[in-house]
Amino acid sequence: MNNSLHSYAFGIATKNIKGEIIEVYYPFPRLSPCNSEVLKIVELFENLGGLENGYLQLQTTKDHNYIQKINDLVKTQEFTEQVSVISEVLKSENPILTLQVEDNPPTNIPQAFLKLHLLSHRLVKPNTINLDGIFGVLKNIAWTNQGAIDVEDLSERQLDARKKCESIDIISVDKFPKMTNYVVPKGVRIADTSRVRLGAYIGEGTTIMHEGFVNFNAGTEGTAMVEGRISAGVIVGNSSDLGGGCSTMGTLSGGGTELVSVGENCLIGANAGIGFPLADGCIVEAGLYVTAGTKVNLLNEEGDLIKIAKAKEISEIKNLLFRRNSLSGAVECAPIKSAVNLNEELHSHN
């Protein structure tokens, strides 16, 4: 984990009926390459009246000239190019500026949403930022065709809508919204957008089919075909396939402690699953679930037993085929004789 995370973003917040912030959309989150950039902005805002909890609710008219001040301070081409977007943000009802200097656990909704945006904008990779306690920080929200609604406000808002002959379509009730309502990263295909949560990191060239799912703080490094589940904390290497209905074990519940990952050029077969880090070039037979502690017969190329080991103990060996011997029932793995035939045509058109 990094101890510092220099980042800032202007955003538009949604508030509940009580006036509390329930979510934030940041169109242009920025990871500051130069430490002094964020520190200068922090200093500017402290001089102008202070920053509480790492964010500042801006006053639409009064704070408009801050952009020029920040532009003068930052002087990067990237920031200058985004000035018009930020001015639009400042015309909204609830503009906000959030700043991050230390990579502490998020303590409020603007900070939590900034971290989720950094992941989905591919500015930081899964498992590299501190998300401890994020479930406790985020509110349970009804994500609707009329935007985010605090679940506690739902009946009142439904009634208001009906009185105006409108209806509220609730797309999901969850702490995390779907990623694509905040950012669609370049070069991805997502067949069912509700299956990818904000905070997912989707590499360029990834296709996620209807059965695929990607949690927050998880994702793919580059080209990948995802028809299975990528649980929180799991990262999939370049050119790998996750077959239909397969699963990567998460560590959020159920006592799993192994950090699960998938290497490059791997294939996890349909309805298979892993609970350990899979090395490059490995295949898991369709329907076979291999947990970290599964005892495996490690075979040589001739099919002779080398040793019995737990899957996690041989997780650094590349190019293995894991399968359940259909005659003996034992899980075994052997070197792959021919390279995995990942569907090249499919991958080249991701």
Ligand SMILES: CC(C)(COP(=O)(O)OP(=O)(O)OC[C@H]1O[C@@H](n2cnc3c(N)ncnc32)[C@H](O)[C@@H]1OP(=O)(O)O)[C@@H](O)C(=O)NCCC(=O)NCCS
């Ligand atoms: C494990 C897998 C990769 C093996 O495929 P393969 O290398 O083509 O193997 P084959 O089916 O040609 O089998 C090779 C030999 O091993 C035997 N064999 C295969 N699986 C076996 C098993 N589980 N137990 C015992 N023997 C097995 C075959 O009978 C064959 O024997 P032979 O040499 O006497 O003819 C394949 O079965 C698989 O599960 N692929 C995943 C595909 C998938 O799910 N893709 C995602 C789609 S959404």
